[in-house]
Amino acid sequence: MSEEGGMTKKRSEDFSNWYLEVVRKGGFMDQRTPIKGFDVITPWGYSIWEIIQKEFDAMIKQKGVQNAYFPLFIPESLIKKEEEHFAGFRAEVARVTDVGGEKLADPLIVRPTSEMIMYYMYKLWIRSYKDLPLKINQWNNIVRIDTKVTKPFIRGREFLWQEGHTAHATKADAEEFLHKIIGLYSNMYELFAIEGLKLVRPQHDTFPGAGYTVVFDTLVQDGKVVQGPGSHFLAQKFSKALDVSFTDEKEQKQHVWQTCWGMTTRQIGILLMHHGDDKGAVLPPGVAPxxxxxxxxxxxxxxxxxxxxxxxxxxxxxxxxxxxxxxxxxxxxxxxxxxxxxxxxxxxxxxxxxxxxxxxxxxxxxxxxxxxxxxxxxxxxxxMQHDMLEKSRTFLKENIRDAKSKQEAISAMAKGGFVRINWCGSAECDKSLKKETGGEIRGTLWGKKEHAAGSCICCGSPAKHVAYAARAY
Ligand SMILES: [Zn+2]
Structure with a gap:
């Protein structure tokens, strides 16, 4: 699966083509398919995915999660029931409009994610508090026809992932469980020998329909950030839209509280971009096939x-x-x-x-x-596993820079990595920051309250958050 001859590109000179060469010559993926953005994960790349699956699957099963499989197609009428959710994917979804030459009255959407089809079934399955919590995961593929330039593993149009979806009787139970999942992703990051920054996404940039989202943002060697696993607290947004409810101990009807969380084959690209060198890929022992x-x-x-x-x-x-x-x-x-x-x-x-x-x-x-x-x-x-993780920690530490003004943010952003700023919390300031620095606000630290003192570096009004901004893939 790999070609003769070593690497010709260098990270410092041409990171983008260096990465393509690592992917190709290491035998991780073959992009020479007849459909752009739909690539072949070749055996060496796939065997990494199998290890990721094996490790994470064992972890979630220990937490009482069961695997299941749901349909690939979702009726458009169903997915539209949660407007905000559908709006987030509308531009990327593939629709099947006819079958066997017959036009469909209700087109089918190829799943961009499975909330709607899964929760449709959850409504049928959940009756009483005794049916809760319900903790289901599926290992499957999803399709999002991204119009941006595709990049192997990082930005494709079909990818493999796991999507876990849980339903709980109380908010506290749902959040407690989500925290456990974030802990499991941390364990995975140790296997990846990567220190990711756990960030709560800004409200205006959360997963469509979510209450809040925690992601593992990962720095790669060109100073840009790639989003790793995401964990979403969905609150009762979907359960109210689809009426997923149960009767509690007092015979009262309640809507369930939900979480969902996913990790994709993008992780392979992150590993390569984070650890690779001018001789090719460098895999941490934890996930090396x-x-x-x-x-x-x-x-x-x-x-x-x-x-x-x-x-x-x-x-x-x-x-x-x-x-x-x-x-x-x-x-x-x-x-x-x-x-x-x-x-x-x-x-x-x-x-x-x-x-x-x-x-x-x-x-x-x-x-x-x-x-x-x-x-x-x-x-x-x-x-080696230990040393690679330490190196990653140092790399992250050295690439978080404070900026006290927009001017400082511009020069810090040019160096790559995360830029730490005071932020008022508004979407407008994020937008203007992006326009002037090329970097966007990725979020605030998860699990550690950082006190914002002073004013927002964009608008000058009192800062509410210490935010982390970066250029991202
Ligand atoms: Zn502001």
């Missing part, structure tokens, strides 16, 4: 003994390991696994066997280290 690749260095007459040793080490390792016995040169293999971002590479030749050591190369630092046992190799994986 192959954590250790073993490359036998074969010399005439010593082939068997080398292969035997390679297989023996593979067998002993608890990590996800692959012995590359393909009929290619060692140099070709080094290059290919480097492009793919495999965390550790073990090279085994007759000399290593004689010396009784294992030669390991770390993908992130490219250090060559000799160790004695497979336990040492496993420790290196842990160390």
């Amino acid at each position: 192959v954590q250790v690749v073993i490359i036998p260095i074969l010399f005439k007459g010593k082939e068997e003994i080398v292969l035997e040793k390679a297989r023996e080490i593979a067998k002993k390792l608890k990590a996800r390991v692959y012995v590359d016995e393909r009929n290619h040169t060692a140099g070709f293999k080094f290059n290919e696994w480097e492009l793919k971002g495999v965390p550790l590479r073990i090279e085994i030749g007759p000399k290593d066997i004689e010396a009784g050591h294992i030669t390991v190369v770390r993908r992130d630092t490219r250090e060559k280290i000799q160790v004695k046992t497979v336990t040492d190799v496993e420790k290196m994986l842990e160390k």
Whole structure:
């Protein structure tokens, strides 16, 4: 799935084409499809998604969430029942207007998200407080025909995700559960070895129909921000629109309180843009489909003994390991696994066997280290995971800049990263900031109240929030 030859683009010179090259040469995605924005996630890219699925699925099941599957199509008449929700997607939805040549009286919408179809069923399923909480997730695909330029994994027209949707008897129960989910996404971010900024989105920019939205905004190496997983407190917006209700313990009718939360295949793009280097992808061990690749260095007459040793080490390792016995040169293999971002590479030749050591190369630092046992190799994986997360934390810390005026915001924004400002909370000021700096207000810190002192850097009226602004994908 990957091409011969290494990287030709550099991050510092052409980040955009560097990224495209990483995606292509690492074998993460193939965009040469006949439909723009509908791409093929190739096996190496898909295997990362499978690990993300496996890890997150186990976490949500521990919290009592069950998986289910709902229809791909939503009748337009149904999706229109919540006007604000539909308005948020109207420009991006694909409509099926005829079937078998017959015009449909009620066109079908290809799901841009599943609230309406799921809650239609929730209304049928929920009768009493005894049916609550209801916690369902689905792993599926969605379609949003974005008109902007597409970018592999980051901005596509069809993507894979999980969408969790819960219904609760009380506001407190719904919010408490949502906080647990945000905690699970934090756990995922540890596996990604990424420090994301957890932000509450400005009210004027929340998920259509939501009470509030918490997202993991992630800085990538060109200083722009990519939105990661989003968690939405929906309050009773949908339950009132669709009359999803229950009778409480006092026989009173109540509307349910809801949450929804999602993480998409965009996460793969975030990983590549955040950790990659000029040699290709760098995957954190936590989500690398192959954590250790073993490359036998074969010399005439010593082939068997080398292969035997390679297989023996593979067998002993608890990590996800692959012995590359393909009929290619060692140099070709080094290059290919480097492009793919495999965390550790073990090279085994007759000399290593004689010396009784294992030669390991770390993908992130490219250090060559000799160790004695497979336990040492496993420790290196842990160390690498830890180091990559620390590096990410430092990167974030170094890229949050304070701006006390619009002028300061303009120069801070030019450096990339987050710009921290005092903000009055108005959408107009966000708009003018965007016009003048190219960056938008991404939100306020989640779970930590920052006290705003002074005045809004845009309009001069008293500041209500400490907000984080950035240029975003
Ligand atoms: Zn203002």
